[in-house]
Amino acid sequence: xxxxxxxxxxxxxxxxxxxxxxxxxxxxxxxxxxxxxxxxxxxxxxxxxxxxxxxxxxxxxxxxxxxxxxxxxxxxxxxxxxxxxxxxxxxxxxxxxxxxxxxxxxxxxxxxxxxxxxxxxxxxxxxxxxxxxxxxxxxxxxxxxxxxxxxxxxxxxxxxxxxxxxxxxxxxxxxxxxxxxxxxxxxxxxxxxxxxxxxxxxxxxxxxxxxxxxxxxxxxxxxxxxxxxxxxxxxxxxxxxxxxxxxxxxxxxxxxxxxxxxxxxxxxxxxxxxxxxxxxxxxxxxxxxxxxxxxxxxxxxxxxxxxxxxxxxxxxxxxxxxxxxxxxxxxxxxxxxxxxxxxxxxxxxxxxxxxxxxxxxxxxxxxxxxxxxxxxxxxxxxxxxxxxxxxxxxxxxxxxxxxxxxxxxxxxxxxxxxxxxxxxxxxxxxxxxxxxxxxxxxxxxxxxxxxxxxxxxxxxxxxxxxxxxxxxxxxxxxxxxxxxxxxxxxxxxxxxxxxxxxxxxxxxxxxxxxxxxxxxxxxxxxxxxxxxxxxxxxxxxxxxxxxxxxxxxxxxxxxxxxxxxxxxxxxxxxxxxxxxxxxxxxxxxxxxxxxxxxxxxxxxxxxxxxxxxxxxxxxxxxxxxxxxxxxxxxxxxxxxxxxxxxxxxxxxxxxxxxxxxxxxxxxxxxxxxxxxxxxxxxxxxxxxxxxxxxxxxxxxx
Amino acid sequence: xxxxxxxxxxxxxxxxxxxxxxxxxxxxxxxxxxxxxxxxxxxxxxxxxxxxxxxxxxxxxxxxxxxxxxxxxxxxxxxxxxxxxxxxxxxxxxxxxxxxxxxxxxxxxxxxxxxxxxxxxxxxxxxxxxxxxxxxxxxxxxxxxxxxxxxxxxxxxxxxxxxxxxxxxxxxxxxxxxxxxxxxx
Numbered sequence: 071x072x073x074x075x076x077x078x079x080x081x082x083x084x085x086x087x088x089x090x091x092x093x094x095x096x097x098x099x100x101x102x103x104x105x106x107x108x109x110x111x112x113x114x115x116x117x118x119x120x121x122x123x124x125x126x127x128x129x130x131x132x133x134x135x136x137x138x139x140x141x142x143x144x145x146x147x148x149x150x151x152x153x154x155x156x157x158x159x160x161x162x163x164x165x166x167x168x169x170x171x172x173x174x175x176x177x178x179x180x181x182x183x184x185x186x187x188x189x190x191x192x193x194x195x196x197x198x199x200x201x202x203x204x205x206x207x208x209x210x211x212x213x214x215x216x217x218x219x220x221x222x223x224x225x226x227x228x229x230x231x232x233x234x235x236x237x238x239x240x241x242x243x244x245x246x247x248x249x250x251x252x253x254x255x256x257x258x259x260x261x262x263x264x265x266x267x268x269x270x271x272x273x274x275x276x277x278x279x280x281x282x283x284x285x286x287x288x289x290x291x292x293x294x295x296x297x298x299x300x301x302x303x304x305x306x307x308x309x310x311x312x313x314x315x316x317x318x319x320x321x322x323x324x325x326x327x328x329x330x331x332x333x334x335x336x337x338x339x340x341x342x343x344x345x346x347x348x349x350x351x352x353x354x355x356x357x358x359x360x361x362x363x364x365x366x367x368x369x370x371x372x373x374x375x376x377x378x379x380x381x382x383x384x385x386x387x388x389x390x391x392x393x394x395x396x397x398x399x400x401x402x403x404x405x406x407x408x409x410x411x412x413x414x415x416x417x418x419x420x421x422x423x424x425x426x427x428x429x430x431x432x433x434x435x436x437x438x439x440x441x442x443x444x445x446x447x448x449x450x451x452x453x454x455x456x457x458x459x460x461x462x463x464x465x466x467x468x469x470x471x472x473x474x475x476x477x478x479x480x481x482x483x484x485x486x487x488x489x490x491x492x493x494x495x496x497x498x499x500x501x502x503x504x505x506x507x508x509x510x511x512x513x514x515x516x517x518x519x520x521x522x523x524x525x526x527x528x529x530x531x532x533x534x535x536x537x538x539x540x541x542x543x544x545x546x547x548x549x550x551x552x553x554x555x556x557x558x559x560x561x562x563x564x565x566x567x568x569x570x571x572x573x574x575x576x577x578x579x580x581x582x583x584x585x586x587x588x589x590x591x592x593x594x595x596x597x598x599x600x601x602x603x604x605x606x607x608x609x610x611x612x613x614x615x616x617x618x619x620x621x622x623x624x625x626x627x628x629x630x631x632x633x634x635x636x637x638x639x640x641x642x643x644x645x646x647x648x649x650x651x652x653x654x655x656x657x658x659x660x661x662x663x664x665x666x667x668x669x670x671x672x673x674x675x676x677x678x679x680x681x682x683x684x685x686x687x688x689x690x691x692x693x694x695x696x697x698x699x700x701x702x703x704x705x706x707x708x709x710x711x712x713x714x715x716x717x718x719x720x721x722x723x724x725x726x727x728x729x730x731x732x733x734x735x736x737x738x739x740x741x742x743x744x745x746x747x748x749x750x751x752x753x754x755x756x757x758x759x760x761x762x763x764x765x766x767x768x769x770x771x
Numbered sequence: 772x773x774x775x776x777x778x779x780x781x782x783x784x785x786x787x788x789x790x791x792x793x794x795x796x797x798x799x800x801x802x803x804x805x806x807x808x809x810x811x812x813x814x815x816x817x818x819x820x821x822x823x824x825x826x827x828x829x830x831x832x833x834x835x836x837x838x839x840x841x842x843x844x845x846x847x848x849x850x851x852x853x854x855x856x857x858x859x860x861x862x863x864x865x866x867x868x869x870x871x872x873x874x875x876x877x878x879x880x881x882x883x884x885x886x887x888x889x890x891x892x893x894x895x896x897x898x899x900x901x902x903x904x905x906x907x908x909x910x911x912x913x914x915x916x917x918x919x920x921x922x923x924x925x926x927x928x929x930x931x932x933x934x935x936x937x938x939x940x941x942x943x944x945x946x947x948x949x950x951x952x953x954x955x956x
Contacts, residue, residue, distance in 0.1 A: 312892050315793045318854045321881060322948045329793070330893055344793070346852075363953050408956035425925060451954070544955065548947075574952070578880045598882060600943045641854075709939065717939030 075284030076137025076660035077105070082182045082204055084197060086268050087127055087189030091204050096183040102755060104625035105136030107166045108676040109184045110152020114164050115679060115759070117188075120687050124156040125244060125267035127190040133177070133235075133273070139627035140178030140281040140379070142294050143655045144301060147378025149174040149235075150624050151258045154687075155562055156246035157449065159514020159524075159539035163561040164683040166624065167261045169235070170378035171253030173275065174627050176233035180277030191269035194242075196224060199275040209271040213242060216443035217251050224274040236272035237262040238445025240499040245510035247498065249447045255386055255406045255438070256378065259447035260562065284661025293654050295350070300638040300647045302347075302575065303327075303356040304385040304407075305567065305631065308639040309576035310356075316346045318641055321576035324362050327355045334370035335390040347639035353382040359407045360387035364434060365426030376405050383632055387411070391435050398432070398488060400439040409451050413437035414491050416454035419462070421486035429486055436488040437495070444499035450563045452513050452541040455533050469520045470504045477503070514539025528701035531708060536563070537699050544570035546704045547719050550602040551729040552595075554721060555613040558698035558730070561684060567630050568616035573599065575637050581645050582637070589636050589649055590615065600719045610732035621680075622652060622673035675754040678737075678746050682759045685745055691768045694744035698730060740770045747771035774824050781805065783828050786835055790853040793894075795838065795846040795861045798825075838862040860894055869895075870905050871918050875932040884921065884931035884941045886949065906930075923949040 074097060081096045100109045110132040122129050131153040138146045147170045155165035177185070181202035191206070194213040198205045212220045221234040228234075233252050240248035241262025248262030265271075283290045302308035307323035314320070314328065327342035342355040354375055360368035371391050375384025388405040395402040406413075414437015421429040441448070448454060460466040461483070467475050483490045497506030508516045513535060517524055527535040534541045536557055543563035545553035548570060556566045572582065573596065583593035586608070595608035623630035635647040648654075650666040657663040664672075681693070690696050704721045711718035713725065734741050738750045748769050751760040763769040782805060789796040802821055825847070828835055834851045840862045848858040863869045870890060877885045890897045897905075909915040917934045921942050929945035936944075 312889065313857050313860055313894055315790070315853045315857045315894075318856050319881075320856075321883070322952060328893055363956070412953075412956075547951065548955065579882065580880075598940075599947065601940060709942070711939055715939070716937050717941075717943040719943070 072662070073284075074137075074660045074662055075282040076141065076656070076662075077101075077183050078178050078181050078279065078281060080182050080202070081109070081184045081186060082199065083186045084204065084206070085189040086187065086191040086195065086206070086270060089191075089206055091206070100184070102672065103676055103679075104622075104672055105139070105183055106134045106148070106150035106625040106627050107152055107621060107680075108136075108625035108672075109134040110150055110166055111164065111676060111679045111683060113186050114152060114154070115683055115686075117186075118154065120689065122154060124154040124162045124246075124264055127268070128188060129154050129264065129267075130186055130188045131261060131264050131268070132184060132186050133173075134184040134625075135174040135177055136183075136625050136627035137660050138655055140175040141283060141655075141659050142290070142380060143628060143659065144294065144297050145378070145381045145383065145629040145632045146627050147171060147174050147256075147381050148624070148627050148629050149177070149252075149258070150627075151250065151261045153261055153264045155260055156263050157260055157512030157514065157539050158561045159512065159518070161688065163538075163687050164680060165260065165560065165562040167249075167258030168565065168624065168630075169250065169252055169256045169258035170381070170629065171233065171256030172379045173233045173235050173252040173256070175379040176231075176275045176277060178277070178281050179279045180275045181279055182275075185273065187268065187270065189268065194269050194271050196220075196236075196272040196274065197270065198224075198228065199273065199277075200228065201277050201279065209269075212271050214239065217445050218443050220272055221252075221254075224272055228274045228276050232274050232276040234272055234274045236445075237265045237270075238443055238499060240445045240447075240510065241266035242271070243499065243501055245446070245499060245501060246512045246515070247447045247449060247453060247510045249445050251442055251445060253378075255376075255410060255442055257410065257442065257445075257447070259449065262445045262447065281659075283659055285658030290658045293651075293658055296648075297635070297651050297655065298350050298353065298382065299348075299640065300635045300651065301353055301382065301632075302637075302639050304359060304362075304383050305574065306571040306633060306635060306637065306647075307575050308347075308637050308645065310345070311576075314344050316344065317639075319577060319581075323574070323576040324359065325356045325576070326358050326361050327352075331358075331361070331369055333358075333372040333374055335373045340374075350382075354384045357383055357385055358387055359385055360389055360411065363408070363411055364431055367426060367428070367431065371431065373403070378629070381629065381632070385631070389431075389435065391431060393428070394432055394435045394439075398436050398439075398492075400436060404435045404438040406438050406442065409448060410442070411438060412451070413441045413446075413448055413454075414488060416448075416451055417457055417491065417494070418483070418486045419458055429488065433486070433488040433491070436491050440491060440495040444495060446495060446498055446510075449512060449539075450541050450543055452533075452535065452563075453509055455535075455541075456513055456516065457509060459530075459533060465520065465522070466505065469508075474503050474505065478505075512539050513541075525702070529703055531703035531706060536701055538562070542701075546721050548599055549573055550597055550609070550719075551605045551721065551726065552609045552613045552616065554700055554704060554726055555610070555729055555733045556616055558700060559617060559681075565630070566616055566620045567632075568619040568634050569612060571633070572596075572637060577637060577645055584644065585637055585646055586612075588646065601716045602714055602719070602721075604714060604722075605725050605729040605732060607732055607736070610729065610736045613733050614736045617677055618670055618673040619652075621677045622669055625673065625676055626652060626656060628652065628655075671754065674737075675756060678750065678754055679756060679759065681746055682751070682756065682763070685768055686762070686766075689768075691740075691745040691763075691770050692743050694730065694734075694742065698744050700726065743770055745770040774827060778805070778824060779828055779831075782824060783832055783835060786828075786847045787849040787851060789847075790849040790851070790858075793853070795848045795853070795858050798845040798847070801825075801847065841866050841868070857894065864894070867905065867908070868914075870902065870930070871909060871915055871932075874918055874930045875934065878932040878935035878941075882936055882940075883948065884929040884936065884945045886945075887928045887930065921945050925949055 194209040235252040249257040303325035707720035713722035
């Protein structure tokens, strides 16, 4: 086999039931699946029988990284964790969670592209991976501890450079709404309890190796700098949020740096300044997600940005809020991004000093401190939306019984006191009572437990609930039919950012439309947000491209929260980015030249294997009516405006049927069932899948 | 008319330096700063001499641009370090139509409404009272009937121009920008 760069060539296999540890050649089995989710889906297809439950020992949990992890390629810090998803309702199906931080790079430096874990240890253990060797170690002294202490203890044993991915008490207690976290704040939702079911407390990795770049080093450096030149701020927002002297455009983006906006809690206050996109040394100043989400007040508490290995964006923000130490007894330093940062705040409907006041920031600090230690997941904010709805509708009071209801301080809750979070979040991690047990199950199982029909949630746009226990994630509200299609395809929230990062990049619509012509063939691929035109084939092409680019990123280990990079902040390029930067980096890193189209085919193979796993485990090929569903609220506009009118986000039922037809057609899938045809599997090199479906009656066309 | 290379380079350098510092430079400031040099070159007709020197600079340097504000003041900037958009905001900073102009530009170009808070930050730098005063004068006045406002569910005011945006779209986008974006991270 050729001596490829990029991959380090070994996959670690750990059977916790008998303690067997073995090593296999990554490329012999998984080269066609690149890495990350690609390896995860392949392992689940090959090794996990249909009907397996998430906590069964035979279920695999696959920590996969790709050929770009640990290289100098920008934004390569993602680890994909693939398993049977414990919050997927009514039946667990395949899905993946993604964590940033330093784990992905460290795993490569330790000599591995992936870890496949199965079985169940007979007592709590942690996995120590050190320079090509792995050892199962006793974790009885760590069981019952939070993520912070666990990470510190393992780092003490392995050394301060070790990257530790650990679960908290939530994962140990098999709370489905649980995470694994590495590097303080980088979590992958949903998988903590699968680790807990295997008695696996943590994985520590440390390596002194490196990732070989196969291509010419000067070309590699040039490619990396070229990619850096295309970067915007977080979510590839390519214009600043206020007029800057170098900028032609501005808009409501996450590029919040500006002269006078300062990291006020840095040891010496730092002015983020004017971040001309040509100055690659100032990329890290562009983003401050605390300021974006919490408002202007957050600047004074900002220490700096933080983020993943090889990523200059720093989408996590470190905050120092001294008051929380004395008021709530938690560390004055906290860090996270997006829903992780908003974890505590989002439980509350209001605060005494307004939505962006001091109390709101304190609630964020308390939420981060508790959730990132106990290891609780919030399912893209669905847990908090559910909680508010259940409380204010009176359902909660009715379901938990008066004794339990009275044990909570609801006055404190309604007044927006962060103190309320302590009992609630600790309760979720420990399954302390009915309320917290139910919340920890995830929306689908929670609704079922309390006898609430799923459709009740699917009629309410403000709840953002989509299907199968999970919420929308950038759907019709911002991307019309394209967003709807993408949100039908996964077994959890779709986590796809390919479309939204383009739509929300801050450029004027006419500039975006010119870029759309290059990528999807027509200006008609996109509309102004909430001024949607009827479905057309270019939107279907955009949906397909968005999904395939997500799968490509998740398999190469570059960040789909940051990419793709089809727009840039560069006026001299007419704000165009590059749709083939992934293939440029892949080809140079691995020494296995592939065009954009060839990599797209690889990502299509990976996505179609995900589809096949879903079909196999649901035991039906009728994806169209049994799986690719959407909530009723997408057909309503909150202001009552009809579909296709200005200011309306309402979709039209017949138009959405057409949208699914066009998408299936683009994918080469059967229009009636939405299942890939036998010839589609064959064309993608998935003959084994076609053979299995032929034998068990799930083959289509 | 002949100009020394030195004079042209000095003027061009001043314009570029001021743009680099985030400023546009008024004609008058340039003239005052260069008065002595101009007298040395031509003690007669120094204003017309200066004008012609600027014309030559504009002709020979693609990056040097001139903007004339409503009050007739001309400003110069270099597009090497300053965008037309930014220069145009600075040139209109003292115009009483600046807010309306910016609202119209955003409504037409992107298209979207803008929050009042936009005008509190650099490069506008107005106080909330100044913004509200301007709006008070604007609303209902001749020439500004197209400037309308909508208030989001958080109580924040957004402005838009009805020449380019209809009310329903403006309401929807204001709510999205103010609340939706952060709730859909």
